[in-house]
Amino acid sequence: MKLGNEIAGDGRFVRQPNRFTARIEDGGEHPPEPGRYQIYASYACPWAQRSLIVRELLGLQEVIGVTVVDPIRDERGWRMPGGDPVTGAEYLSELYLTSDPDYQGRYTVPAVWDRTAGRLATNDYPQITLTLETAFRPWHAEGAPDLYPAGLRREIDELNDTIFHGLNNGVYKAGFATSQEAYDEAVTRVFATLDMLEERLAGRAFLHGEALTESDVRLYTTLARFDSVYYSHFKCSIRRLVDHPALWAYARRLYAIPGFRDTTDFDQIKRHYFITQTNINPTGIVPKGPELDWTAP
Incomplete structure (x- = not known):
């Protein structure tokens, strides 16, 4: 890369x-x-x-x-x-x-x-x-969810911005950092964002309540890669996703929805990051594991 x-x-x-x-x-x-x-x-x-x-x-x-x-x-x-x-x-x-x-x-x-x-x-x-x-x-198909409802757009946009800077792009800032200071700054923000989201998801099904929104889509794709890739490959290793009870339950709740599950290919995810990004994995070796049960209730 x-x-x-x-x-x-x-x-x-x-x-x-x-x-x-x-x-x-x-x-x-x-x-x-x-x-x-x-x-x-x-x-x-x-x-x-x-x-x-x-x-x-x-x-x-x-x-x-x-x-x-x-x-x-x-x-x-x-x-x-x-x-x-x-x-x-x-x-x-x-x-x-x-x-x-x-x-x-x-x-x-x-x-x-x-x-x-x-x-x-x-x-x-x-x-x-x-x-x-x-x-x-x-x-849109009949009965399709309203992922960007007009009455919630400001709140969705604000949370999306927080998730992007703290987590979606934050893991890349940690993984691609070439100085200790840059890495420390990025990884600290990643886990502060995860802690905020863990608290937010305690007692609610989705980020904005009981209905699925654009924010959930944006968060899910980072969570799906966290333990398999970002934890080791990007050095985001303070804690794993599975160490956050509310976030891990939430991620599995989304994975149970066909649109999320059908587009999640853990084999392709791991091979892409570990083989393609030779700047941080020069051997191209793809690690085994982790063994995670995404279908657990």
């Missing part, structure tokens, strides 16, 4: 900005239409899994297509086994360079291709799930 300019002089990891940030919205350059868009995603990537979860929860499988990339990357980026059925491309990088020939950053998932425009519309992962929840509302 090439981090390029994402490591600051003081050893802190600074995530690259998203290159394609157009909105899929009525009246815009990329209007919401069934069959027009293809999501490029990886079961290994937490940012991409969010899109897969929401697409399934909302019943959008026949409305928006998905191409799943191979979990192992090389210098050419994410590979599409057998070639992409939509564009014929073998690597996601081809779609990035078709959309912007001067692009020099990492080729990230998720990314959304506009078949009509013949280019990427967005790789803005925080916005992609919100777009599925709002712009594609006319095509």
